[in-house]
Amino acid sequence: MCPVGLIIYLQRFPETRRNQLIYVGVWVGFYTIIEALFAHRGMFIYDNGWNSWHNIWLNLILFVILWIHYRKPVIAWILSIPLAVIFYLLFPFPLDSLK
Numbered sequence: 001m002c003p004v005g006l007i008i009y010l011q012r013f014p015e016t017r018r019n020q021l022i023y024v025g026v027w028v029g030f031y032t033i034i035e036a037l038f039a040h041r042g043m044f045i046y047d048n049g050w051n052s053w054h055n056i057w058l059n060l061i062l063f064v065i066l067w068i069h070y071r072k073p074v075i076a077w078i079l080s081i082p083l084a085v086i087f088y089l090l091f092p093f094p095l096d097s098l099k
Helices: 003-010 018-039 054-071 073-090
Strands: none
Touching: 003 054, 003 073, 054 073
């Protein structure tokens, strides 16, 4: 996600629950399609069991947590830490590769 996209996402977030669901769905769909196109062109390379279909769930979680963080940062941190652990357990990667 680029900073300008995040600003647009947060500034235009709708008030009603139904519109919020549609809004998040559109952003998730857009980012998922862009990432799938990049992967198809060889600009993304997936490892450790990850594939383009997993981006749907990741994008959904990221956009929801981003909104929660915008409104209540502490709750977003409390939710994010276990989610990061779950993703690591499902798709482990060698931690020494982060160097």
